[in-house]
Structures are given as structure tokens and as C-alpha cells.
Amino acid sequence: MSTIAPPRPPAPAPSPSAPRRGAGLLLRWWRRLTAMRTAIVLLFLLALAAVPGSLLPQRSLSQNNVNQYFTEYPTLAPVLDRLYLFDVFSSPWFAAVYLLLFVSLIGCVLPRGLEHFRAMRAAPPAAPRNLLRLPDAGELGTPLPAEQALDVVEEELRVRRFRVVRRETARGPELSAEKGYLKETGNLLFHLSLVALLLGLAGGKLWGYEGSILVTEGQGFCNSFQQYDTYSSGPLVDSGDLSPLCVDLDDFRAEYEENLTAASFTADIRYGGPGEEGRRTTIGVNEPLRLDGDRVYVTGHGFSPTFTVTRPDGTSLEDVSVPFLPSDQSTMASQGALKVPDLQADGEDQLAIEGFFAPTGLVQGGILTSVDPRPLAPQVAIVAYSGYLGLDSGIPQSVYSLDASQIDRGSLTEVGAANLAVGESTTLPDGTTIAFTGFREFAAFQFSHDPGQVWVLVSSIALLTGLLGMLLLRRERVFARAEPAPGDGGTVLTLASLTRGSGENGPRFAALTDDLGAALTKRHGTRAPETGGPPA
Amino acid sequence: MTADQLASLSDTLFSISIALYSVAMVAFCAQLAFGRRTTRARELVGAGGPALPAPEPTPASAEDTRGRRWGAIALGLTALGAVAHGAVLVTRGLATDRLPWGNMYEFSTATVFVAVVAYLVFAVRTPGLRHIGLFVLAPVVLAMVLIGLFLYAEAGPLVAALRSYWLAIHVSTAIIGFGIFFVSGIASILYLVKTRSDERVAAGEEAGGLLARLPGAAALDRVAHRTAVFGFPIWTFTVIAGAIWAEAAWGRFWGWDPKETWAFIAWVVYAAYLHARTTAGWRGKPAAWVNVVGLVVMIFNLTFVNMVSTGLHSYAGVS
Numbered sequence: 001m002s003t004i005a006p007p008r009p010p011a012p013a014p015s016p017s018a019p020r021r022g023a024g025l026l027l028r029w030w031r032r033l034t035a036m037r038t039a040i041v042l043l044f045l046l047a048l049a050a051v052p053g054s055l056l057p058q059r060s061l062s063q064n065n066v067n068q069y070f071t072e073y074p075t076l077a078p079v080l081d082r083l084y085l086f087d088v089f090s091s092p093w094f095a096a097v098y099l100l101l102f103v104s105l106i107g108c109v110l111p112r113g114l115e116h117f118r119a120m121r122a123a124p125p126a127a128p129r130n131l132l133r134l135p136d137a138g139e140l141g142t143p144l145p146a147e148q149a150l151d152v153v154e155e156e157l158r159v160r161r162f163r164v165v166r167r168e169t170a171r172g173p174e175l176s177a178e179k180g181y182l183k184e185t186g187n188l189l190f191h192l193s194l195v196a197l198l199l200g201l202a203g204g205k206l207w208g209y210e211g212s213i214l215v216t217e218g219q220g221f222c223n224s225f226q227q228y229d230t231y232s233s234g235p236l237v238d239s240g241d242l243s244p245l246c247v248d249l250d251d252f253r254a255e256y257e258e259n260l261t262a263a264s265f266t267a268d269i270r271y272g273g274p275g276e277e278g279r280r281t282t283i284g285v286n287e288p289l290r291l292d293g294d295r296v297y298v299t300g301h302g303f304s305p306t307f308t309v310t311r312p313d314g315t316s317l318e319d320v321s322v323p324f325l326p327s328d329q330s331t332m333a334s335q336g337a338l339k340v341p342d343l344q345a346d347g348e349d350q351l352a353i354e355g356f357f358a359p360t361g362l363v364q365g366g367i368l369t370s371v372d373p374r375p376l377a378p379q380v381a382i383v384a385y386s387g388y389l390g391l392d393s394g395i396p397q398s399v400y401s402l403d404a405s406q407i408d409r410g411s412l413t414e415v416g417a418a419n420l421a422v423g424e425s426t427t428l429p430d431g432t433t434i435a436f437t438g439f440r441e442f443a444a445f446q447f448s449h450d451p452g453q454v455w456v457l458v459s460s461i462a463l464l465t466g467l468l469g470m471l472l473l474r475r476e477r478v479f480a481r482a483e484p485a486p487g488d489g490g491t492v493l494t495l496a497s498l499t500r501g502s503g504e505n506g507p508r509f510a511a512l513t514d515d516l517g518a519a520l521t522k523r524h525g526t527r528a529p530e531t532g533g534p535p536a
Numbered sequence: 537m538t539a540d541q542l543a544s545l546s547d548t549l550f551s552i553s554i555a556l557y558s559v560a561m562v563a564f565c566a567q568l569a570f571g572r573r574t575t576r577a578r579e580l581v582g583a584g585g586p587a588l589p590a591p592e593p594t595p596a597s598a599e600d601t602r603g604r605r606w607g608a609i610a611l612g613l614t615a616l617g618a619v620a621h622g623a624v625l626v627t628r629g630l631a632t633d634r635l636p637w638g639n640m641y642e643f644s645t646a647t648v649f650v651a652v653v654a655y656l657v658f659a660v661r662t663p664g665l666r667h668i669g670l671f672v673l674a675p676v677v678l679a680m681v682l683i684g685l686f687l688y689a690e691a692g693p694l695v696a697a698l699r700s701y702w703l704a705i706h707v708s709t710a711i712i713g714f715g716i717f718f719v720s721g722i723a724s725i726l727y728l729v730k731t732r733s734d735e736r737v738a739a740g741e742e743a744g745g746l747l748a749r750l751p752g753a754a755a756l757d758r759v760a761h762r763t764a765v766f767g768f769p770i771w772t773f774t775v776i777a778g779a780i781w782a783e784a785a786w787g788r789f790w791g792w793d794p795k796e797t798w799a800f801i802a803w804v805v806y807a808a809y810l811h812a813r814t815t816a817g818w819r820g821k822p823a824a825w826v827n828v829v830g831l832v833v834m835i836f837n838l839t840f841v842n843m844v845s846t847g848l849h850s851y852a853g854v855s
């Protein structure tokens with residue numbers, strides 16, 4: 001098998017006129033691009049281009065890691081950045097490689113498809129002149145007359161699902177048979193599915209979006225970019241078009257094995273349109289909420305300690321809670337900050353609490369650590385600050401931590417620190433008390449909308465089907481010619497077969513010849529003289 | 537038996553299978569030593585295993601039957617080793633009450649098992665290929681020793697994200713695909729070595745004895761291609777199944793996580809190999825090199841990506 005690409009007419013003769021020469025050049029480039037050799041090189045380039053995307057930190061995976069890389073390699077990083085090496089998979093050069101590959105693929109596969117379409121409707125081609133020269137060939141003798149002998153061959157081949165055509169030629173009656181058209185169909189299906197898959201991916205990127213948010217038990221969120229902690233969206237997403245869906249978290253449970261391996265995370269939620277009562281369901285790891293086109297996942301969890309802050313004058317904030325982000329998944333030791341700008345009268349110092357939460361705390365030498373991810377003996381270590389929080393300064397800040405530079409600059413000053421178990425409280429010098437009243441769990445939710453996803457799934461199933469057809473089926477042609485045997489009037493059948501595909505054809509051809517010999521014998525009733533062909 | 541007993545039985549079986557494979561390797565050496573061609577047989581034995589006592593010179597036909605007998609013994613030992621190897625996985629699975637491929641130790645052990653089984657199937661169906669046994673078993677034993685030394689992890693429960701029937705689907709096919717590609721890569725390496733020695737012979741040099749005993753270059757190339765053709769749809773399915781699982785577990789079906797990226801790279805390289813096999817100018821040695829690159833990528837994905845890079849696939853359990 002050596003057909004590589006559709007046969008192409010020879011290049012036109014060079015012509016003197018400039019536009020024609022330009023066209024000729026284009027044509028030549030097009031041919032080069034759609035040659036299978038180019039495809040191999042482009043495949044290699046694609047593989048190579050993906051490599052830096054896995055070795056360097058990528059923004060799409062973790063902005064933090066990229067920032068860290070920038071601090072570690074301050075001179076190298078900006079250079080790499082200019083080469084898009086932190087955004088490999090959305091970089092122009094990566095796109096260039098796969099777009100070229102797909103242009104090449106379409107240019108290669110479409111002509112082949114047309115040819116295949118024609119071949120499927122045309123009769124199998126005429127037998128080559130010298131059959132014995134084909135890689136698998138042989139001769140069978142039979143006393144049957146030529147036409148009857150070919151009838152037997154035709155019958156045998158039709159049983160084997162060959163398409164058969166008979167022709168009368170100057171050298172005698174002939175038969176051509178072919179099967180395995182599905183192999184080529186599989187090839188086309190596979191390659192075109194790749195294109196469909198790419199389109200599905202592109203659609204998902206253009207019209208898809210994703211937002212994530214931490215939600216403490218008893219709270220909820222609605223699907224809008226303003227609410228999400230972080231979100232990303234495709235260029236064609238209209239933020240007014242987000243599906244109207246709200247989710248409330250009623251209860252979250254994390255379960256652990258004896259050796260503290262996390263066994264399951266489940267969230268009981270209610271979901272529905274804004275203002276609706278909402279339907280109850282439970283989602284968890286590996287089991288997202290799926291609504292047509294939208295999915296809601298639980299991607300993480302943690303604890304939100306609750307505090308009651310009471311001013312000396314008696315005004316208080318009861319049971320305020322804020323998610324503390326886990327800094328160690330195995331013990332769920334978590335860190336966070338509670339900013340209390342509103343409790344004070346105007347002009348007075350604002351209060352902020354920075355804290356460390358341990359679901360199962362252990363204090364050694366005054367230092368609180370966590371020893372178990374389950375909330376068996378929750379404790380917090382807090383540091384209280386007073387001063388100006390700068391929340392109205394217009395500079396965005398994280399809700400989950402205090403701005404260290406404010407502390408360094410002295411706009412926030414430490415006014416107290418304590419380790420607290422549930423129910424304990426501490427009193428600051430100004431008489432404010434901070435009580436650790438308990439905790440709730442929070443869940444990290446991710447809301448995803450990817451309209452291309454179903455396309456991609458359907459394309460990949462088609463791709464796999466095409467691949468199996470292409471690799472497992474065999475394209476096979478069998479030719480037979482019946483010529484009168486010299487002398488006594490019988491017939492000599494010359495048989496030959498040609499396969500496309502990798503399998504060895506010899507044994508199969510031998511089996512076919514044996515079966516044909518047997519069938520001929522059966523038809524005639526006597527043993528047929530047999531002559532072997534050249535070794536297969 | 538209690539879970540602990542089963543787990544330690546599994547560990548014992550692991551050592552037993554290494555031992556059986558090693559003995560099989562020696563037997564394969566003996567097969568090569570007494571095998572078909574008799575020229576310069578003696579000095580080669582040490583190449584892959586301990587040297588055997590040099591046999592008395594015997595007539596070629598006697599050497600042939602002795603070689604065949606050694607071959608049968610080697611194959612039998614390999615099969616026995618594979619049984620013990622399979623039992624390693626079964627007892628692990630029983631001890632942990634789950635599929636025994638939840639961490640890198642289990643995954644790699646299972647992959648090597650598939651490679652051995654794939655080789656056995658080939659060797660039984662095509663006796664001519666029994667001669668490459670040494671070259672399959674040597675990396676197998678090496679891999680097993682490395683796995684035992686560096687990847688070993690206590691039997692334990694799975695983390696939440698892995699508790700899904702997709703573990704059975706995605707990881708099983710990954711193991712099978714990898715095991716098959718492993719055999720394919722070895723065949724391509726041997727093909728490259730063999731063509732090189734054929735060229736030397738054609739140039740008038742004396743044939744290296746060990747190489748002279750390998751199956752013909754064309755047969756090796758065919759094995760490499762047939763296994764790759766078998767492995768490619770399996771790998772394709774693995775990637776698709778992984779994407780489906782990722783969609784459920786991580787909230788997106790594809791995110792260029794390092795593991796995903798390298799699975800993709802491997803897939804593209806094997807696609808390039810299949811193309812190369814049917815393209816003029818790439819057939820033969822260049823194509824074989826592409827297949828070897830594919831194997832390197834697969835091994836890199838299993839080792840480096842699991843242990844060094846951090847991604848969502850961080851279930852290796854290697855500390």
C-alpha cells in the first residue's frame with residue numbers, strides 16, 4: 001500500500017505573466033501544504049508547541065504560579081511573556097500551527113472524499129493485464145466452462161460481501177470485486193470529525209464563560225459576573241445574557257476515611273430562577289448540577305468561622321462570618337480576614353481581624369496548629385488591627401486577607417491577639433470584645449457555561465468510530481480471469497488480490513483460494529486439477 | 537484474610553514476579569545462546585543477564601532444539617511471572633476494596649503487566665517473535681525494580697475525586713494503551729538496531745551474534761506498527777474518557793493540565809507515526825524513530841509529569 005495522497009495533475013508549465021506566475025506559486029504552495037509529508041511535520045510542530053505549555057506556568061491554570069515565576073526570574077520572565085510562553089494554548093503561534101494543520105487536513109481530505117464518493121458509485125476497476133504480478137496471485141484449474149467458473153467465484157465473493165462486476169474482454173471473461181469501502185469512509189469521518197471537534201472547541205471558547213465563588217452555608221449566589229470572585233468569559237459573551245439561575249447552599253458535608261483521606265464532599269443546594277423557591281438537590285465531587293448548557297460544580301470547601309464583635313457602647317455585629325481559605329488541604333488549616341468597617345462611628349478607627357482557623361486545634365508554646373481536617377475542636381488564632389482599611393480608596397483588595405502594605409505603612413496597627421476556642425472571647429484595649437462563636441462550612445462553587453461541549457462530545461464519538469473503521473477494516477480487491485485451459489477444454493482461473501492496509505494478506509488469500517477450489521469442485525463434482533501460483 | 541494480610545501478600549507477590557521475570561530473562565538469554573544461528577554465540581550471553589556456562593560445541597540441529605527448549609521454558613516462566621504479577625494487582629484490589637490503580641505504584645505495576653501480557657499474546661501467536669523476549673523482559677524487570685524502589689505506596693483508600701466509575705474506564709484503558717505502546721516502542725527500537733546491523737552486514741562487516749538472532753527487520757517493523765494500530769484507538773478512547781471525567785470532576789473537559797497536555801502530545805506523536813508509516817520518505821527508520829519518541833513521551837508523562845509538575849492529576853501518592 002503506497003497511495004499517499006490523491007493523485008494530482010502535474011504542475012502547469014511556468015508562464016511569463018506575473019499574475020499567472022503568482023497563481024502558479026500559490027498552487028505549488030498549496031500542494032506542498034496539503035502533502036502528507038507536511039502533515040507529519042505539522043503534527044510534530046503541534047506536539048512540540050504544546051511542550052512549553054506544560055513546563056512553564058500558564059495563566060490559564062494559575063495566575064499565582066505565573067506571578068511567582070516573575071518574581072523568581074525577573075529578567076527572563078518578561079521575555080518569555082512577550083513570546084506568549086505563559087499563554088501557550090491561546091498564543092498566535094500555537095494557533096498558527098493548528099490552523100495550518102487543519103487547512104492541510106481539509107485540503108488533503110476533501111479531494112480524497114470526492115474521489116471516494118465517485119469510487120463508491122463506480123464499478124470496481126478492471127483487472128490489471130498481468131494478474132500474476134500482483135503480490136497475492138495464483139491459478140486454479142477446473143473442468144467447468146469459463147462463465148460457470150466465474151459464477152462460482154462471484155457467488156463466493158458475494159457471500160464475503162464483495163461488490164462484484166463481470167466484464168467481457170478480449171482475453172476472456174473477467175471479474176473484479178472490491179470491499180472495504182467503509183475503511184475510506186472511516187478515514188474521512190475521522191479527519192472531518194477532527195475539524196468538527198476544533199469548531200466545537202472554538203465555539204465553546206467564544207460563547208462560553210465560567211465564574212467561581214465561595215458560598216458559606218445559609219448563603220447563595222446568582223449567576224452574574226458582578227457576584228463572582230473570579231470569572232472568565234469568551235469574547236462573544238454578552239454579560240446580559242447569562243442564564244438567570246440562583247443557587248443557595250443549605251448544608252455542606254465533608255467525610256473522611258480513618259486515615260483522613262477525603263472520602264466525599266457533598267453540598268445540599270437549592271437552585272432556580274431569581275426569587276423562586278428553588279429545587280433541592282445534592283451535588284458533589286464527580287456529580288455536578290447539569291442544566292441545559294450550564295453546570296454547577298463544587299470545586300472545594302473550607303470553614304467560615306463566625307465572630308461577634310461588640311463595641312463598649314453595646315452596639316454589636318452578631319455572628320459575622322467570612323470564608324477562611326485552606327492553606328493545607330490535609331489538616332484544613334485556614335487563613336482569612338474579617339474587615340469590620342461599619343461598626344464604628346464615622347471618623348473612628350476601623351477594625352480588622354486577621355486569623356488562622358484550625359478545625360482541630362492544638363496549641364503548643366502559644367502557637368496554634370491544626371491536626372485534623374474534621375472540625376473536632378475548632379480554634380482560631382486572631383490578630384486584631386485598628387486603623388484605616390482603605391476599602392473606599394478605589395484600589396481593589398482581596399476579601400480574604402488584609403493588605404500587608406497597610407500594616408507595614410502603619411495605617412493599620414495591631415491592637416490585640418488571642419487564641420480562642422468556640423465560645424471564648426477577647427477584649428481589646430478600647431473595650432471592644434471579639435467572641436469566636438463557632439463556624440460554618442463553605443463550598444467553592446464553579447458555574448460553567450460551554451455551548452460547544454456537546455459538539456465536542458459528538459465529534460469525539462464520531463472520531464473514534466471513524467478511527468476504528470479506518471484501522472480495523474481492510475480494503476480488498478480481488479480479480480479473476482477465466483481462460484480456456486490448453487488442451488482438454490477446461491478453464492484456468494487466474495486469481496489475484498490486492499489489499500490496502502497493513503495486515504498480511506497471504507494467509508487470507510490462501511484461504512480464499514482454498515474455498516474457491518472447494519466450491520468449484522463441489523459444483524463440478526470431481527476433483528479439479530490445481531496448479532499453484534507464484535509464492536505469495 | 538484480612539486487608540493487611542492481603543496487602544502484604546500483594547507485596548510478596550511483587551517480589552516473586554520480579555524473581556520469575558529475572559529467571560525467564562536468563563532462560564531467554566540461553567535461548568539466544570543456543571538459538572538458530574550458531575556463529576559467535578558464546579560470548580553474547582552476558583549482555584542481558586548473568587553469564588551462562590559456555591556450552592560444548594554441538595551440531596547446529598541440536599543447538600536448535602536446545603534453543604527451542606530454552607525458549608519454551610523462558611516463555612513458561614514469563615507466563616508464570618505474569619500470573620504472579622496479575623495476582624499482585626488482584627490482592628491489592630481485594631486489600632483496598634477498590635480497583636488497584638489509584639496511585640502511581642499501582643498504575644505503573646498494572647501497565648507493566650499489560651506490556652508483559654501483550655508480549656505473551658504476540659509470542660504465542662507468532663513464534664518467530666519469541667526471540668525478542670529478552671528485550672521485552674529486560675526493561676520490564678528494570679521497570680519493576682524501579683517501581684518497587686521509588687514508587688511503592690502503602691495500600692490505602694482513594695481520595696474523593698477518584699471515586700468514580702470513570703476510574704475503571706479511563707485508567708484501565710490508559711494502562712492497556714500504555715502497555716501496548718510499550719511493546720510497540722520496544723519493537724521499533726529493535727527494528728532500528730536490526731536495520732543498523734543489517735546495513736553493517738551489507739557493508740561487509742561481521743554480524744553481531746545477538747543481533748543476528750533477532751527476527752527480521754521487516755517483521756519487527758510490522759509488530760511495531762500492528763501494536764501501535766491497536767494501541768492508538770485505545771489511547772484515543774483514554775483521552776476522550778479522561779475529558780469526560782474531567783468535565784464531571786474538575787468542571788471542564790479540557791484545561792491543558794500538564795497530564796492532559798502530555799497525553800495530547802503522545803496522541804499527536806502516535807498519529808504522526810501512523811502517517812509516517814504510509815508516507816514515502818518516512819517509511820522505515822524515520823517512522824520507527826517517531827514511534828520511539830512516542831514511547832519516550834509516554835514514559836515522561838508517567839514519571840516526570842506525575843512526580844515533578846503540579847497539576848490536578850496529582851494522585852501519584854509518591855512523597
Ligand code: HEM
Pocket residue numbers: 003004005033034035036037039043101102104105106108109187191194470471765768804807810811814
Ligand atoms: C490533526 C491532524 C491529524 C491527525 C490526528 C491524523 C490522524 C490520522 C490517523 C491516526 C490515521 C491512520 C493511519 C493508518 O491508517 O494507519 C490517518 C490516516 C490518514 N491521514 Fe491523517 N491525521 C491528521 C491530519 C492529516 C492531514 C493534514 C492529512 C493530509 C495532508 C492527512 C491524511 C491522511 C491520509 C491520506 C490517511 C490515510 C493513510 C492510509 O491510507 O493509510 N491526515 N490520519
